[in-house]
Amino acid sequence: MSLALIFTRALDGLAARPVTVEVHLANGLPAFNLVGLPEAEVKESRERVRAALTVAGFEFPARRITVNLAPADLPKSSSHFDLPIAVGILAASGQLPRDALAKYEFAGELGLSAELRPVRGAIALAQAATLAQRQLILPTASAAEGALYPGASVLSAPHLLAISRHFSQNQPLDLATPPTTSADISYPDLREVRGQQQVKRALEIAAAGRHSLLMSGPPGTGKSMLAQRLPGLLPPLSVDDALEAAAVRSLTRAGMDPGKFGVRPYRSPHHTASAAALAGGGNPPQPGEVSLAHHGILFLDELPEFDRKVLEVLREPLETGEVHISRANHAVTYPARFQFIAAMNPCPCGYLGHPTRACRCTPDQITRYRSKLSGPFLDRVDIAIEVPAVSEQTLLAAPDGEETAKVRQRVLRAWECAHARQNKANGVLTTAEIDAWCTPDEAARAMLHTALQKLNLSARSYHRVLKLARTIADLAACETISAPHVAEAIQYRRGLG
Incomplete structure (x- = not known):
């Protein structure tokens, strides 16, 4: 007697692949075999399932049990196979009605007392189940996260016995609802x-067009403070973008907080982070900081202190807005459409060009310090600006400048203008779209021609x-790019050398 159940798991980034769980019971010596490239945590499910079924009062078949996880060439590496394996054994042994399972998908980790524990990737699982037009049964701790996907029908199950009562005793499971944010x-x-x-102006431009920004200045001039205020200038996430960002976070071991759904990610890894931590890695590959910052901000403080090889992975x-990770048994692509913000000191001691403190660095030390940032890497930065030391009078005076709310209104207007014109931010325009939407007038074109000759700008620059x-033209509510707009843009590129 055999039974085939289908459930989905999160693999290859946000693409959840269907995995068929086939349970075959045969006469012979009692045995419990798992086939289909199960990895260690999947192999251990045999003992969890056996203990859970026994403690919950079910009969564990004293027969030869073979569980096949298809397709056989896909490595299986998650504890959420526990629940479909247990349900498959119960249905194959006649303890659950097998015909009633055709419209359901299952994912969950079993405790030894048959309680259901949370799993990773609940949003991706809910997406796959919705596209397959099936109901998804998840542990209670993960059901609210899965319910965030629009149109998903997610049932919340606290215990294996609750699932048994749902199918056998007409006691339906509760329908999960998304948490309020x-x-x-x-x-x-x-x-x-x-x-x-001037730096606040550059931050406003970066927010309005999703441009990358590099701030350089002595310690204590406000570089980190400015970066932390960038999320408050950005428009809210759309539902689709929020789902993408949440789905990536749900794949990690830390998981996601459903209560923070729709909040833009802000990631600030330490400068000791490795290339795998930044880009992603492991076996199976996990998302790195660049993917966890998808549709949000990646802030790298003390930029030259990062290893050069680590920075090159950016x-x-x-x-491209995505990162490809290849391993012997896995090849995945994760989204990584983040806004890059960085801060650095002008030299190792930090006081080069300071009005009151002398720099102690030699020219060779300064050269080695700055050479950690390669030309191809800097060429991908949109804005580079100096953050000078603040005078005593300014520091002791009352707060000056505009509030975040006022600046955000201008950013929103520029953002709406760009999306009405090309349906995306200016910072992610392709070459063909630049030719279509970024045509300067004659005076601006002449200024660009001069800049190309004198500054040796690359095609990317x-x-x-x-x-x-x-x-800059959108912030000024101008349809045409004129010479003042180009002149300001060139000034922000001069700091890149």
Whole structure:
């Protein structure tokens, strides 16, 4: 006697692949075999399932049990196979009605007392189940997360006995509902940063066009404070973008907090992070910081302190918006459409160019320090700006400048203008879209021609200047890119050398 159940698991980033769980009971010596490339945590499910069925009062078949996880060439590496294996054994042995299971998918880890524990990737599982037009049964701790997917029908199960009563005793499981999220998110106010009006202007432009930004200046000038205030300038996430960001976070061991659904990610890894931590890795591959910052912000403080090889892994996702991870048994692609913000000191001691403190670094030390940032890496940065030391008068005076709310209104208008024109932010325009939407007038074109000759701009830098100028024009509510817009954009590129 055999039974085939289908459930989905999260693999290859956000693509949940269907895995068929086939349970075959045969006469012979009692045995419990798992086939289909199960990895260690899947193999251990034999003991969890055996103990859970026995403790819950079910009869564990004293026969030869073969569980096949198909397709056989796909490695299986998650504890959420426990529940479908247990349900398959119960149905194959006649303890659950097998015909009633055709419209359901299952995922969950079993405790030794048959309680259901949370699993990773609940949103991706709910997406796959919805597309397959099936109901998904998840542990109670994961059901609310799965219910975040629009149109998903997710049932919440606290215990294996609750699932048995759902199918055998007409005691339906509760339908999971998505948690309520706070509409008002408190962000630090931009007005709290004293002085730095030019840097605040650059931050506004970066927010309006999703441009990457590199701030350089002595310690204590407000670089980190400015970066922390960028999320408050950005528009809210759309439902689709929020689902993508949440699905990536749900794949990690830490999981996601359903109560923070729709909040833009803000990731700030330490400079000791490895290349695998930044881009993703492991076996099976897990998302790295660039993917956890999808549709959000990746802030790297003390940029030259990162290993050069670590920084080089950012080149691909900065250009393509995704990262490819290849291992012997796995090849996955994770989304990585993040906004890159970085801060650095001008030299190892940090006081090069400081008005009151002398720099102690030699020219060779400064050269080695700055050479950690390669030319191809810097060429992918849109804005580079100096963050000078704040004078005593400015520091002691009352807060100056605009509040975050006022700046955010201008950012939203520019954002809406760009999306009405091209349905995406200016910072992610392709070459063909730049030619279509970033055409300068004659005076601006002449200024660009001069800049190309004198500054030796690469083709990539030229396109980034045009995208910056387009955002500056949107902030000024101008349809045409004129010479002042191009001039300001060029100034932000000069700091990249």
